[in-house]
Amino acid sequence: MLKVESPILKVLVALAAIVIILAGVKVASEIAVPFLLSLFIAIICSPIIRFMTSRKVPHWLAITLLLLMILVVFFSVLSLINSTAREFTQSIPQYRLLLSERINALVLLAKKWNIPLDLSTERTMEYMDPSVIMNLVSSTLLSFSGVVTNVFVLFLVVIFMLSEAPFAKHKLALVFSSDVRDVHREEHYINRILQGVISYLGVKTLTSLLTGVCVYILLELTDVQYAILWATLSFLLNYIPNIGSIIAAVPIVVQALLLNGFPTGLGVAIGVGAVNMIVGNIIEPKMMGRTLGLSTLVVFLSLLFWGWLLGTVGMLLSVPLTMVLKIALEASPETVKYAILLGDVKDINREIIDAKQEAAERIKEQAEWEENAEQIAEAIATAKEEAKNEAIAGVIADAKAEIEAEIQAIAKAADQK
Template sequence: MGLTSKNSSAVKALLVTAALFIILAGIKTAANILVPFLLSVFIAIICNPLVAKASKYKIPNVISVLLVILIFVTVALSLAGLVGKSLNELSLLLPEYRAQLKDQFIWVTEKLANYNIQISSAVLVEYFDPGAAMSLAADMLSGLGGVMANMFLIIMTVVFMLFEASGIPKKLHLALDDPEMRLKQIDKFLSSVNHYIAIKTLVSIATGVCVSVMLWAFGLDFFLLWGVLAFLLNYIPNIGSIIAAVPAMSLAVLQLGPGSAGLIGLGYLMINTVMGNAVEPRYLGRGLGLSTLVVFLSLIFWGWLLGTVGMLLSVPLTMIVKIALESSSEGRWLAVLLSGNESGNESGNEPENEAGQKA
């Protein structure tokens, strides 16, 4: 009897693993279709609270949806135009920046030669090339621009999602076997996702603005481009802020010198410390945190699965998975493993607190 139970458990585990691999292979194959859809869902989640807010002022749903979409399209096209122009100028100036770097390294090697330290400037250029970091940032933004080429499809999907959003609870009520219990779980799940993405978006906008203002004050070229990059990469906690700082600091070394580059790095550190340790925890709370290891692994996993957009949405997507797991008793243990130390402790204490309240 025990052997049969073990065999059935092993077969079940194998079937689940096989199904998971098949699903991942399907997602990888259909990435060109799924990426615009995921972007549409992400945009719809951000826009839906604005539509709901407008409906409180007795504005018809059709008008409120069209107004919100018009605002979003205007902002998106403005940013796309800004990024496109900056990337073109950056690609033209990269050879000049590399020439400046070579001149600086020749000066460094001459100074080192006075102390009998012989190093070739070509070797230094090979191992330290800020242009490579700037090219990487440009390639990432260009990849995102390639996805946004499907702008019409994405916007139309968002429009239909916003029109359908108000009717989803009623449809779920009719479709589910235990609507009261299920709807509570779904409402909790959707409100948590909405809250997380809305706050994260506002904090990311504030981070991008602060970075742009700081770099403008230093007189760094393409300060708006680096601000947009900081906004996008702020969706990736901890790691994103480091990645966003590298291209700007690399350019600062060439344009302004190592001293100013160090000050810019300090400015990035201060902005991200304030946003990450003061602003976000106040409005998000610590219960939605992910461990740093999970953040890093999710960046690799979603980037491999969905490309550039997967990297940018890696944490929101992982957060959605985590919140979904927390909504079911069977998956709560896995949600605890995904959490950071503080979040894991809080999650682990929830059942005890509930039991104490019931007693």
């Protein structure tokens, strides 16, 4: 077997291995994406399953009830969105005509007030073609729906994952630990991954739901069409960090400007912006706390990377996937320095303190393990010594009993004579 001695060669080999793995994931994205989606659905559902089983509900019944509820909600919303999206797609060609009319009206208004405005309808249409924006929205929804098209297979995988969930953590800890003493440490890191992902996705789901509901109420109050479609789009794209809510707001504002006029469009733009500002910058950080531990730059780069690798679902899951990668890097002394690169600057000192405390706990656990091992060895030696003494005492007692029996027999024979 070839041994790699040079540090540069080791780095090149590692980079080559990473490129090969990423190429494999990219090629197998049709399999990897549903698997990851199923995995994260199972992780989100696991606390609910644990809550139900703690209330004496059988594990299989808890899984069945939860998945039935999810399926009912999923198909109800999907049918509603499907009918709205069909109507919306048919009206896309009308938006180009409406935009042309709005531009001409703006030019006439500028001429009326003697405002110099060099605005060509054809050139503006090239930059602000609403059909391009609307088709982008449609393709985004279709790309996501394509992943969940085979709902049966997706939920079948979720069922098997939830069935194995009670034992999966210990199995993974045994796989990744090289020694029995490392099992507890590996379980600690697995718990960190699960708690981080559950906390992030739970908070993100609540804030995305709040964003979708607020957008729906706003659009209904302002009489903007396809409110359920835009609310669903806002809910889904809010999972994409930094830019998701902005992307979701663009088609809403464009449609409101075209169909409802400038005052309504401006009001919708202000309203949607206020909702995203309040939820994204006030409510979500307060609920999220220090869950992420990722720098803003890393979050944005992870969005681009996972989006390129796994498509729309990769963008939705970019933050939890990067969190898993960061915690996995922290688990090994050789890779912990790379985990620091992914972390937030404000959290580095805290992570160093946590690492020192964790190292102290490991040393303490190892000392306790060694002390217990010594005590066990001493107990075994004592038990062996006691057993040996008991055996010797038993032999002596047996010999003494035999001698006494012989003496009694001799005495009895003498009396008879």
